[in-house]
Amino acid sequence: MAIKKLSELEPGEKGRIVKVGGSGPVHRRILDMGVVRDAEIEVVRVAPLGDPVELKIKGYNLSLRKSEAAAIDIEIT
Numbered sequence: 001m002a003i004k005k006l007s008e009l010e011p012g013e014k015g016r017i018v019k020v021g022g023s024g025p026v027h028r029r030i031l032d033m034g035v036v037r038d039a040e041i042e043v044v045r046v047a048p049l050g051d052p053v054e055l056k057i058k059g060y061n062l063s064l065r066k067s068e069a070a071a072i073d074i075e076i077t
Helices: 023-033
Strands: 003-005 014-020 040-046 055-057 060-064 072-076
Touching: 014 023
Parallel strands: none
Antiparallel strands: 003 072, 014 040, 014 072, 040 055, 055 060
């Protein structure tokens, strides 16, 4: 399976989180929102200028900045 950054995925693509990078309070906030290793994630849509990215994870929709999504590695399913 291919590993990509979450920020590189197109709408409709799905995958499993392999690694959540980053550090500090932003990293902690992302983990607290359920973006954790082995969670299934789907890109719902990307804003016209590419920021933010809307995701579906654990039954709810979440928007992340593109810079935050770039720190998350995804295994494409």
